[in-house]
Amino acid sequence: MSGALLATLREVVGAAHVLTRDTHDLSAYERDWRQRAHGHALGVVRPGSTAEVAAVVRACAAHGASLVPQGGNTGLVVGSVPDGSGTQVVLSLQRMNAVRAIDRANLTMTVEAGCVLQSVQQAAEAEGLLFPLSLAAEGSCTIGGNLATNAGGTQVLRYGNARELCLGLEVVTPEGEVWHGLTGLRKDNTGYDLRDLFVGSEGTLGVITAATLKLFPPPAARLTAWAAVPTLQSAVDLLGLAQQRLAAGLTGFEVMGQFALSLVDRHMPPLRVPLWRQSPYCVLLENSDSEGEDHARTQFEGLLEAAIERGLVSDAVVAESIAQARGLWHIRESIPLAQAQEGLNIKHDISLPVSRIPAFCDETDARLAREIPGVRLVNFGHLGDGNLHYNVQAPAGEDAKKFLQTQETRVNQLVFDAVARYDGSISAEHGVGSLKVEHLAHFKDPVALALMRRIKQAIDPHNRLNPGRVIQ
Amino acid sequence: MSGALLATLREVVGAAHVLTRDTHDLSAYERDWRQRAHGHALGVVRPGSTAEVAAVVRACAAHGASLVPQGGNTGLVVGSVPDGSGTQVVLSLQRMNAVRAIDRANLTMTVEAGCVLQSVQQAAEAEGLLFPLSLAAEGSCTIGGNLATNAGGTQVLRYGNARELCLGLEVVTPEGEVWHGLTGLRKDNTGYDLRDLFVGSEGTLGVITAATLKLFPPPAARLTAWAAVPTLQSAVDLLGLAQQRLAAGLTGFEVMGQFALSLVDRHMPPLRVPLWRQSPYCVLLENSDSEGEDHARTQFEGLLEAAIERGLVSDAVVAESIAQARGLWHIRESIPLAQAQEGLNIKHDISLPVSRIPAFCDETDARLAREIPGVRLVNFGHLGDGNLHYNVQAPAGEDAKKFLQTQETRVNQLVFDAVARYDGSISAEHGVGSLKVEHLAHFKDPVALALMRRIKQAIDPHNRLNPGRVIQ
Structure with missing residues (x-):
């Protein structure tokens, strides 16, 4: 079963981009940043395009395997490493690191999920513009991960969290369909706010493959x-x-x-x-x-x-x-x-x-x-x-x-x-992951938890994407 | 059947706050702002508290009646008036118009949904602060309606749409439960972004009863x-x-x-x-x-x-x-x-x-x-x-x-x-309502539409809240 899945994945992305433990050291993908967890993956798959991500998701669905999306793997709440079962596929977005477009007059840029945050900042700077998201891990975290976890950092006071810096998304759904939502619009009231539902959902509702981001004129x-x-x-x-x-x-x-x-x-x-x-x-x-x-x-x-x-x-x-x-x-x-x-x-x-x-x-x-x-x-x-x-x-x-x-x-x-x-939150900017998922059950409003469960069930009914994270 | 529902509603909110056509002229509740539609309601119910809103929603659910939430009824896309069936209940939030709290150091205020936008602006001003949302209908539209439709207006360039001005919500769900989400936090990564799902959902997923809003120091x-x-x-x-x-x-x-x-x-x-x-x-x-x-x-x-x-x-x-x-x-x-x-x-x-x-x-x-x-x-x-x-x-x-x-x-x-x-949107700030719901089927990404349908089905499975609006 798992051999057949790996064979399909190799067909989809090329054999060089499916890593397994018999030929590779997977620890960088299996261990979290703070080394609190060390999982075992069936394999690590590194698609190079949105179409390949969609095909990977469909292949895993067909084989009943669950997927753990991963960017720079710098998260602090154990949200992007596989469990210990050896059955989960790590979906690494790192090869999807193109800057697709910069629109100076619209003050936007469209980048793929695997772009390292620092590269995004630098690409904006090269156009004389500012992408303000900034945090300690910026040299290795990816913009996809920043969005999936709604990252904060040092410039939130003025520019907001990652959520506020994102105008549009491209997302692969748990069924392997592609939502083409890469809008560069400041205003768009045509239905439910799917963008903000995927932002901060920590890979449990879909795989963010690209985003359109807000840019700013840099301060003098x-x-x-x-x-x-x-x-x-x-x-x-x-x-x-x-x-x-x-x-x-x-x-x-x-x-x-x-x-x-x-x-x-x-x-x-x-x-x-x-x-x-x-x-x-x-x-x-x-x-x-x-x-x-x-x-x-x-x-x-x-x-x-x-x-x-x-x-x-x-x-x-x-x-x-x-x-x-x-x-x-x-x-x-x-x-x-x-x-x-x-x-x-x-x-x-x-x-x-x-x-x-x-x-x-x-x-x-x-x-x-x-x-x-x-x-x-x-x-x-x-x-x-x-x-x-x-x-x-x-x-x-x-x-x-x-x-x-x-x-x-x-x-x-x-x-x-x-x-x-004191009406506060037990997770301000790091998210829930595995580490706080049980605390959430105690400290989050029960009606909110029930709504979250319904949404997860509606969008990922087979619990294939990052199971056990955010909501149990 | 409908008589029994009206009797229950009178028990819940008091007879004076259930308006029917035999004793009242309901046209202000039944006709939209631009007079494109004139519906017929079973009645208009005007609850005075969140508990009463929840009880009204439960009563309508028990009787199989659908509800049309309504604020100032100034929308431009026919989203807040009843259909012509005579079976829908208009849920007017206008009596819920208290400013519950202003927190100067946190730069937030908590207001009920029925507050007229201008009153919200004035309450902020009285504390030497600014609530920047501003639009032509501000003398009669309500903040609940502004949030339900993610209103825009003249200050979006600097302060964002209604969505960006909202930190927390209190919402009655289609089953009559209350989500207590009135947080005044700038950062809170404890789960899916329910706030932004309700903001802009035009009363189809829940009834916004109160909100915590961002304030700003006014310009000199x-x-x-x-x-x-x-x-x-x-x-x-x-x-x-x-x-x-x-x-x-x-x-x-x-x-x-x-x-x-x-x-x-x-x-x-x-x-x-x-x-x-x-x-x-x-x-x-x-x-x-x-x-x-x-x-x-x-x-x-x-x-x-x-x-x-x-x-x-x-x-x-x-x-x-x-x-x-x-x-x-x-x-x-x-x-x-x-x-x-x-x-x-x-x-x-x-x-x-x-x-x-x-x-x-x-x-x-x-x-x-x-x-x-x-x-x-x-x-x-x-x-x-x-x-x-x-x-x-x-x-x-x-x-x-x-x-x-x-x-x-x-x-x-x-x-x-x-x-x-040109990669634009057919509804920038007015929303979908009834007027654009068919256009949406043609111009919105089909994967996005399918996701929206699943969310509606998950949260309002009996299609009781503002049916036929936003998504069909």
Whole structure:
């Protein structure tokens, strides 16, 4: 049976593009990014065109095999690797990496799903335009994966999530039909919003093979500032002031707790973290200006002066050069690595109404400290989007692995319960995958879950696409 | 049977809120805005709470009656009035008009579906904030209807359609359950995007009872300019230049053809239309500035000078006062009325990639002139969104009603075929309703149609909610 399927797949895409364990090391396809799961695939198939994707899907359907679509395989919730059964086919989109078209006057580009995010950014840049989606894995994640998981990143405050950056899709359905929805239209009210149903569905409803994306004129100047704030509430108030004064110019607003920054300071001393010793939180602000650097600087300095006057900021620096601005971003982006060097921790990707973040942290910080004496919080994230990576690190000197084993369930429960009380989400930008699918059953509105099940059943009645992910 | 249902409905919402023809004139609920259809309802039920809406839906389900949700009943595609059978219940949301909450720091407000759009705008304004959705019917349309139809309007270029302004929904399902999805989160990747499935579904999948909306800090100044452009291509090039120089400050970019403006000039002489005689098209630009009027004016004048230098603009005026700015917008907004005074015409609400609009108009204008000698085109719209109201008026002196009777089918076919060739949409912002449901069967991708049917069947298997609309 499985031999017959592999033979059919070889006919469809060519023998060179069907990888099996007898001839290839499949671990890059079978193991997730954070190495939490290692599955076993029947094979990895790498189609080169939409028609080939459709034929692969039809072949798997005919043989009753389930498919796991995969892009750069950089997801954080175990959503793109096969299970351990040895029966699933990994459908890698990596060979479909063409930029099909760029329309300058329409400010759009059409790209295939397997384009690496950085290549998409570069293709836009080559035309003097900006594709703003940006996140840590941009050198290896693919735009198809970004859309399938509705990726977030550092520019959401101004440009939205991956969802908001997508105008049209080409999708292969679970039956191997092709929906030709590659529209470059800003307005189209001809029926249900299929685009947004596939975006964020993590490969469980269809295989995204191409997308038409929004582009923007690039800003004339981009400035970065770093501010120490006395409290988290000050950070929230500073955000409000910055939104009022910079409007859409405010493209980044990241918060970093003192312990998170202390880890960068300890494990990466050359990075020279500014202002972190004096304050419980620091904020990184980015101002993208359509006029130029002088205007941007005047605007930024005016904002920071006003903030200092109101006591929202105790001290601040504005980057004097592009290199210095990159350095500040680099500190922010080094937090995940620094915490890894400190040892494993319990990671959360939560979102909350911005207004409730200070009270949420006060309460949850205190509760965790009470429950686990000496516990350390690596709290940082996209405050402008209400998105915190609220990670819980073992007390100093404790064995991190043992901490995870004994405390993860309890800590998750405590944090997720608090998130629910504060009307937040237990997965802001990483998605559900396998990792959070059981949590979803507890924390998601039951009517929403029932609607999701009906939709999955209607579109993929035989549960062939990425089974067990998002919804069980 | 129907008597028993009415009795149950009276129990649910109170006798005063179930209107029937024996005691009430129902024509305001039964006739559509443009008076293209006049249905007959079994009754109009006006629930006062979400629980009552749910109970009404369950009662109708139990009696096998279908429901037509209705807000301000200002839609343009016959989507919110009952059919002629006398068996459908109109579910009016107008009594549910509370502003439930405003969260300043989170920049969100939660409102009930029956809130009139203008009240929503005013409630935001009272807090010093902006809810940017704005359209001609704002004094009587409701936010529930705006969301159910994914309304567009004049600020889409900067703030998006109704869809982009909505973060969370409360929805009563066809079985009378309540999905509590009133999140105020900017990021939430916990499953399929139900919000965007209900937004734009025109009451066929569920009844929106409340929504959490995005708010913005209001601009410090808003300036309006009016420019004569030598060609439609110049207008497209001017748009590109304005997007580059004003970035998100560009909140409006409307194009108006010479004949459209001549009608305003003829039927509303006090409005004093500027520059229209010298140019085939005029453009209205709006610049919303976060700094102040001086900055806005400098920016605007710089843009217009650059445009004149490049030959994109032949002449331009910048409004000197708020009254003058309102006057310019008023001219733009008077085109629909002016064309009505000229006589009925064949209306289109199409969208195209911005880059293809000049070629589309060249070709379609010429084809129509060839097919119908003397035909007149009332061409105007939101060029920044690629959205044209490409309306076809009878030759001068011809009977408009007769023109519609004899030419409407042929003209629709000709225009829609051209739209399809240019990768456009036959309904940009008005939706499908009853009026375009048959066109959709011809012009929508068949795989998309099949997916839409499956979704409708999965969520409303007994076809109780607004049957026959959007999808047949």
